[in-house]
Structures are given as C-alpha cells and as structure tokens.
Amino acid sequence: MALKNTFMLIFAAIAISFTSCKKEKITEIDEKGNFVIEFDNVVNDVSLVLDSKDYVNASGETFKVSAFKYYVSNISLTKSDGSVYKVPECYILVDAAKASTLLNELKDVPVGDYTSISFIIGVDKERNLAGAQTGALDPAQGMFWTWNSGYIFVKMEGTSPQSTAADKSLTFHIGGIVDPNNTIRTFSTDFTTGNPLRIRTDKKPQLHFKVNVASLFTGKENISFANLNLTMGGANSVRIADNYVNGLFKLDHIHN
Amino acid sequence: VKKLKVYLLLSLSAAILYACSKRQAAVPETEEIKFVTPANFPGAVYKFEDNPLTQKGFELGRKLFYDPRLSADKSVSCGSCHQQFAGFAQLDHAVSHGVNNCLGKRNAPVIFNLAWQKEFFWDGGAKNLEIVPINAITDACEMGTNLTVIVDFLNATAPYPELFKNAFGTATINSQQLLRALTLFVAPMVSANSKYDLVMRNQKGQTFTSDESAGYQLFKEKCANCHTEPLFTDLSYKNNGLDLLSKDEGRKIITGLRTDQGKFKVPTLRNIALSAPYMHDGRFNTLLKVLDHYTSGVQQHENLDPKLAGGIQLTSAQKQQLITFLNTLTDDEFIKNTAFSEQ
Numbered sequence: 001m002a003l004k005n006t007f008m009l010i011f012a013a014i015a016i017s018f019t020s021c022k023k024e025k026i027t028e029i030d031e032k033g034n035f036v037i038e039f040d041n042v043v044n045d046v047s048l049v050l051d052s053k054d055y056v057n058a059s060g061e062t063f064k065v066s067a068f069k070y071y072v073s074n075i076s077l078t079k080s081d082g083s084v085y086k087v088p089e090c091y092i093l094v095d096a097a098k099a100s101t102l103l104n105e106l107k108d109v110p111v112g113d114y115t116s117i118s119f120i121i122g123v124d125k126e127r128n129l130a131g132a133q134t135g136a137l138d139p140a141q142g143m144f145w146t147w148n149s150g151y152i153f154v155k156m157e158g159t160s161p162q163s164t165a166a167d168k169s170l171t172f173h174i175g176g177i178v179d180p181n182n183t184i185r186t187f188s189t190d191f192t193t194g195n196p197l198r199i200r201t202d203k204k205p206q207l208h209f210k211v212n213v214a215s216l217f218t219g220k221e222n223i224s225f226a227n228l229n230l231t232m233g234g235a236n237s238v239r240i241a242d243n244y245v246n247g248l249f250k251l252d253h254i255h256n
Numbered sequence: 257v258k259k260l261k262v263y264l265l266l267s268l269s270a271a272i273l274y275a276c277s278k279r280q281a282a283v284p285e286t287e288e289i290k291f292v293t294p295a296n297f298p299g300a301v302y303k304f305e306d307n308p309l310t311q312k313g314f315e316l317g318r319k320l321f322y323d324p325r326l327s328a329d330k331s332v333s334c335g336s337c338h339q340q341f342a343g344f345a346q347l348d349h350a351v352s353h354g355v356n357n358c359l360g361k362r363n364a365p366v367i368f369n370l371a372w373q374k375e376f377f378w379d380g381g382a383k384n385l386e387i388v389p390i391n392a393i394t395d396a397c398e399m400g401t402n403l404t405v406i407v408d409f410l411n412a413t414a415p416y417p418e419l420f421k422n423a424f425g426t427a428t429i430n431s432q433q434l435l436r437a438l439t440l441f442v443a444p445m446v447s448a449n450s451k452y453d454l455v456m457r458n459q460k461g462q463t464f465t466s467d468e469s470a471g472y473q474l475f476k477e478k479c480a481n482c483h484t485e486p487l488f489t490d491l492s493y494k495n496n497g498l499d500l501l502s503k504d505e506g507r508k509i510i511t512g513l514r515t516d517q518g519k520f521k522v523p524t525l526r527n528i529a530l531s532a533p534y535m536h537d538g539r540f541n542t543l544l545k546v547l548d549h550y551t552s553g554v555q556q557h558e559n560l561d562p563k564l565a566g567g568i569q570l571t572s573a574q575k576q577q578l579i580t581f582l583n584t585l586t587d588d589e590f591i592k593n594t595a596f597s598e599q
Contacts, residue, residue, distance in 0.1 A: 131306065131386030132435035139390055140403035140431045146391040148381040148510050181512055234512045 032108040033199040036206045037075075039104075040252065041068060041096045043213045048096055058218035061225050063160035063170060068096040068213055069143060070154040070248075071122050071136070075106070077114040077197065085110055091123065093136040093143060094211070105204075113196040117207065118188030121241075121248060122153025125177045125184065148233060150175055153183060154244065156216055163229040170225060172216060174240050176233040183233075183241040189251045198256045206255040215247030216240050287311040291371070294448035296456050296486045300371040302385050302443050307436045309444060312423040314595075317441025319419065320434065322598040325409065326393070328355045328400035334392065334438070337364040340596055343527030344368060344445070350538030358397035361504065363538035366531050368447040368590060369524065372487055378520045378536040380493060381510045386439045403431040410434065445596060447526050448486075450587040456486070464584065470574075471581025478568050479525075479578075482561070488525040488585065494561045495519045497554035498535060506536070518557050526585045543582060547575045 041048040043055040043065070054062050072094065075087040087106055095101045127137065128150040143152045156172040163170055176183045191197055197205055217223040220242045231237045289309045293300055307313075320326065324333040337352040338344040344367035346352055352360040362378050376382040382391060392398040393406065410416040410429045420429045423437060452472075454462035464472060475483075484490040493507040495518045502518030510516070520536045528534075533541040540546045550568040554560070570578065590596075 129383050131384045131439070132432040134430055134432045138403075138431050139387065140407065144387075144390070146382070146387070146394055149383045149387050178511070 031111045031201050033111050033201050034105055034107045034204050035109060035197060035199060036204060037072075037092075037104045037106065038206055038208045039072075039094045039102050039211050040208060041094075041102075041211045041213065048213055050096060055214065057160075057214060057225070058222040059224040061160055061162040063158050063162075063225065065096075065156065065158040065213055067155060067157040069152075070094055070211070071120075071143065071151060073120045073123050073127075075117065075119040077109065078116045078118070079112055080115045080196070085114070091127070091136045093141055109199045111199045111201060113198055114191070115193075115196050116188060116190040117197070117251075118186060121185045121187055121245070122175065122183065123151040127151075128177045145173075145175065145233070148176075150177055150233075153185075154216070154240075154248070156213060160225040160229065162225040164226060165229050169229065171230040171232070172237075172240055173232040174216075174237045174244075176237055181234050181238055183237050185241050185245040187245065187249050189249070191251070191254060195254055195256065197254055203256070208252045208255070210250045210252050211248060212250065215244045217243065219243035219245075219247045289314060289444065291444060292446075294446065294453065294486075296453060297448060298372070298486075301374050302371040302439075304443070307386070307439060309440055310423065312419070313437055313440035314444065316419045316423045317437040317439065318596070318599065320438055321441050325413075326399060326401065326406050331355055332399055334389065335598060337392075337398070338367050340591060341530065342366075343447070343531040343591065345531040347530075347532065348541075350533050352398060354395065354398040355400040358400075360395065360397040362536050363533065366524065366527060367442055368445040369487060369526065370445065371443045373491060375491070375521070379507050379510050380521055385443060386435045389435060389438050403434070407431050407434060441596075445590070447587040447590040449589040450526065451584040452581075453486075453587070455584070465580075467577050467580045468584050471577035471579070472584075474570070474574055474578050475581055478570070481563060482522045483525050489522045491522065493519040493521055495557050495559040496550075497557055497560045497564055498539070498549070500555045500557060502557065504536060515559060518559050525582060527587055527591065529583050529586050530591065543579050544575060547578060551575075 046053075046055075048065060048068060050068070051064065051066050054064060056062055070093075072092040073090060075090050077085045077087070079085075087109070090106065092104050093101060094104075123137065127133065132139070137151070139146070143155060144150070145152060152173045152175045154172070154174040156170065158170040159168045160170055161168060165171070174183050197207065199205070217240075221239065223240070223243070228236055228239075231240060287310060289311055291300070291304060291309055321334040324330055324336065326333065332355050337346045337349070337354075339347055341347070346364040349364065351362055352364040354360055365378065370376070370385055370388075373385070374383065376385065376388045377391070382388045390403065394400075394402050407429055410420070417427070417429065420433055420437070421427060423440075424433045426433070451462055454460050455464055482490055482492065482494055493516065495502070495506075499518070505517055507516035507519040507521075508514065528543065532543075533539065534543070534546050540549065547570060550564070551570050552567060554564050554567045556565075
C-alpha cells in the first residue's frame with residue numbers, strides 16, 4: 001500500500017515536471033539573442049587618428065581632430081513584416097579616445113531576421129529634461145551643458161589653420177531640443193535584402209558602422225572654418241546637424 | 257497545560273513587542289518626510305517620484321549643501337552664496353563671490369519654493385531642479401570644480417559613503433545620488449508662513465494694518481501682473497527697462513531669440529526685505545531704489561514689457577505703503593527653521 005502510494009507520488013511528480021517543461025517550451029517563442037554594434041570612426045576614407053593626423057574638409061581646409069564623441073540612443077529594429085523592436089533604455093556614448101566605447105553589445109533582442117535599424121543621433125527630448133542621470137548619461141561624462149541644460153549630442157574639437165579663433169581651434173558642440181534650434185536627428189538604414197540582421201540564441205552578429213567626422217562639414221552645405229569654427233547650440237548647430245543627419249553613419253557590413 | 261499556554265502566549269507577545277520596538281527604532285533610518293503643499297499654493301512641479309523624500313536623504317543633502325570641501329579651493333559651499341538669513345540669497349553681494357575671490361556675473365537667487373519651478377536661474381537655462389547645482393559646481397567663478405572630482409572626494413571621505421548608503425542603499429556614490437541628495441534638501445524649502453500667508457488663510461487671527469492693506473491694494477493694481485500670487489512671480493521672463501542696451505543678454509542666451517534679449521526671470525517677492533540687493537546684477541540695494549526705478553528710471557529697451565512703457569505711477573507715500581506690504585512677505589518661521597541651517 002505504502003509502496004503504491006510512493007509510486008503514485010513519483011508518477012504525479014513526473015507528470016507535473018512534464019507539464020512544466022511543456023509550458024517552458026511555449027514560452028520559448030520569446031527566444032532572445034544578442035548583437036554588437038561597432039562604430040568605426042573615420043574621416044572620409046581613412047581611419048580617424050586623434051591629434052596627429054591632418055585631414056581636409058569639403059572646402060579644402062586642413063584640420064586636425066582632438067576629440068570626437070557622440071550619443072546614439074533609442075535604437076529600434078524592424079522586421080520585414082513591419083514589426084518593430086525598440087531596444088529599451090538604450091543610450092550609447094561613443095568616445096573616439098576610448099576604444100572600449102566602440103563595441104557595444106545589445107542584449108535580449110527577440111530572435112528573428114531584421115531588415116532595418118534606426119536610432120537617434122543624440123538623446124531624446126524627455127531625457128534631456130529629466131533629472132540627474134547615470135551611466136552614459138551621467139553629466140560627469142562631459143557631454144552635458146549646465147548653463148542651458150541638455151546633452152551635447154555630437155562633440156568635435158580640433159584645430160585648423162583656417163580657423164579664425166585665437167588659438168586656431170575648432171569647437172563643434174551640437175545639441176539643443178527646442179525649435180527652431182532642435183538638433184535631435186534620427187538616422188535609419190536598410191540592410192541588404194539577402195543579408196538581414198539574424199538574431200539567434202546561439203550567435204552574436206555584428207553591425208559595423210563607419211562614422212564620418214567629415215560629414216559635419218558637408219552634405220547640405222559646405223562649411224568653411226574661416227566662417228564657422230565654434231558652435232554650442234543655436235542656429236549654427238542646426239546647420240551642422242542638417243549636414244550630418246544622413247552622412248555621419250554608414251552601415252559598412254553585417255557579420256552574421 | 258493551561259499555565260503553559262498562557263506562558264507561551266506571553267512569550268509570544270513579548271517577542272512581538274520586541275520586534276515592534278526594534279522596527280520602531282529602525283524607522284528613522286528611512287523615515288519618509290511628507291511634502292505638504294500649502295493651502296494657498298498650487299500643486300508642485302517637482303514630485304519626488306524617482307527621488308523619495310526621506311529624513312536621511314534630507315540630512316545628507318544638508319551636509320553637502322554646507323560643505324565647502326566640495327569647491328576647488330575648499331572655501332565655498334552652496335551655503336556661502338545662499339544664506340538662510342537672506343532667504344538663501346547672498347546678502348550685500350551684487351554678484352556671487354566664488355572660489356579664488358572670483359566674482360560672478362549675476363546676483364545669487366533666493367532658494368525656496370523651488371518645487372514649484374520648471375526652469376531655474378535668471379535666464380531659465382536649467383530645466384530640472386536636480387541638475388541646477390552642476391552649474392555652480394563647474395562655474396570657474398563659483399565652485400570651480402567638477403562632478404567627477406566631487407564624487408571621488410565623497411567616495412573617499414568618511415562619513416559620506418555610509419551616509420549615502422543609508423540614504424540610497426548603494427555602496428558606491430555616483431553623481432546622480434549627489435544631485436538627488438542636494439535636491440532632497442532644497443526641494444522641501446517651502447516659504448509659506450509669512451504674515452501675508454496667515455492673513456490669506458485666516459490663521460492666528462492675523463490681519464493687515466491699514467498701511468499694509470493699502471500697500472496690498474497697490475500691489476494688486478500695479479505689481480501683481482508679473483509678481484503673481486501666491487508665488488509672487490508668474491515665472492515668465494521680462495525686460496523691466498533697467499538699461500537701454502543690456503550688457504547681459506539674459507533669456508536670449510537660452511532661446512537665441514532677439515525678442516528675448518535683456519529679459520530675465522521675474523523674481524519672487526517673498527522674503528524680499530531680506531534678500532537685498534536686487535535685480536539680476538544686484539544693482540539696487542534697497543526696495544525704495546527698486547520702486548524709484550519703476551516710477552522714474554525705466555529705459556525704453558526694445559524688449560521692454562509693454563505694461564512698463566510709461567513706468568509705474570506711485571507717490572512717495574504709496575511707495576512706503578508698498579514697502580510696508582512687502583515686509584509682510586517675510587517668513588520668519590522659514591528663515592529661522594533650524595532644519596535648514598548648518599548643523
């Protein structure tokens with residue numbers, strides 16, 4: 001009798017564990033995977049080397065780059081059926097001087113084949129107005145204006161013989177969230193039809209972007225450092241943002 | 257058996273009592289302070305949603321507010337330019353006096369009723385209460401330092417790590433906690449118990465004298481348009497004709513609009529008798545000089561507020577009555593509240 005009961009219990013336990021397994025199988029539809037975005041900073045066709053290397057802008061003026069930093073946020077991925085996955089709480093600060101910021105792993109993305117990506121170059125308006133933040137948005141990162149509070153979305157500093165600033169400096173701090181000087185810009189790009197971003201549980205595909213400093217100074221209009229070498233928000237920052245909106249990021253390839 | 261039951265029951269209740277008293281002893285650790293909106297005030301803007309108001313957080317914020325070691329040469333604390341007896345403005349300083357004896361560009365504003373403001377500074381450049389201190393921390397003429405230096409100092413200096421842990425529950429201090437702690441100290445600074453408030457709320461049998469009453473009528477006719485009750489500011493930006501051409505561009509620095517050139521935030525008039533000197537550059541050291549400006553000194557700046565185009569007509573007797581009324585906006589209870597004082 002006692003033995004029978006024990007068997008019954010074991011059977012019941014096995015039955016329960018089977019059903020729980022089945023349940024897990026159902027939830028496995030929500031399988032997730034990771035991917036990496038790599039930002040490869042360049043000036044047109046050549047790699048960006050801070051401080052030492054000379055480059056030429058579209059107006060034919062020579063310049064050096066001493067700092068290049070930018071925010072990428074609010075990343076969303078779209079599948080061919082039009083469904084969109086928004087990466088939650090995603091704020092990336094890329095600093096050309098810090099190699100560790102060039103490779104960014106994004107986790108727990110629903111598996112599937114994604115055909116395009118879009119993101120904000122900068123930080124959304126809400127987060128500009130929110131209180132004290134941490135991580136990439138920590139104001140201690142040096143990408144936050146205190147006098148007219150808000151984030152610097154793209155920061156480029158350097159020198160050019162053509163700059164009319166006293167020390168020949170170039171200071172391009174692009175930011176601002178209020179019209180008509182709103183510089184929040186959204187970039188999106190489609191992936192090649194045959195090579196979507198394949199998110200799988202057991203793989204870590206890589207999106208490789210080239211990020212072109214020179215795009216700040218050409219696109220909608222060519223900028224001459226003789227005329228513009230300093231902007232910290234305002235109308236001139238809008239000119240730069242309108243330049244780089246389509247040219248700053250270029251998808252180079254996907255490693256699936 | 258009965259006796260045993262009773263004994264068990266007793267020991268059980270003793271255990272409960274012990275647990276209760278233990279819990280009570282632990283309560284002040286995280287005791288929440290209730291932020292009360294005065295009966296004659298609108299709802300506050302800052303809601304403490306992500307930054308709950310606790311006694312530990314408030315006390316930590318107060319310690320940080322009064323700690324001069326946070327500045328570059330360890331000489332200037334927040335409290336240096338925001339003195340309680342001056343309504344948390346800086347008495348007798350036209351512009352603020354920062355590290356290395358450097359003089360700033362603008363008059364240090366009063367600190368109270370900030371929970372009702374969306375924008376801060378004379379030009380409204382700071383758009384969230386929590387980030388306001390960063391400007392003073394980093395300005396070369398104020399505290400002359402930066403968040404990283406302060407956070408490193410706090411992490412390395414007892415008893416701060418313990419105080420932050422008690423307030424926020426984490427082992428390492430970051431800039432968000434520094435800024436939130438300061439906010440937990442300044443946001444509860446509410447000045448709403450002046451004689452004016454008691455009269456408005458029919459409390460303690462307070463009534464205006466005849467001069468105060470006459471001053472209040474004058475105020476409502478001639479000043480309340482911009483210095484709107486109960487905050488005594490409509491929080492807008494105006495040019496009040498101080499100069500024909502403004503050296504300080506004011507609100508235009510923020511918006512880039514020519515129509516904002518020479519405009520500054522309408523300041524509150526609460527505790528105004530204590531917070532001299534006046535205006536964004538502290539150019540007037542008495543209330544009478546301020547009123548003289550409005551009656552006979554208004555310059556026709558291109559962005560002058562239209563209501564000030566002809567100045568404000570006031571006799572000398574009326575000026576005295578207005579000043580008598582403005583004195584009823586002094587809130588001794590707030591000014592002398594030791595909870596806000598350096599400990």
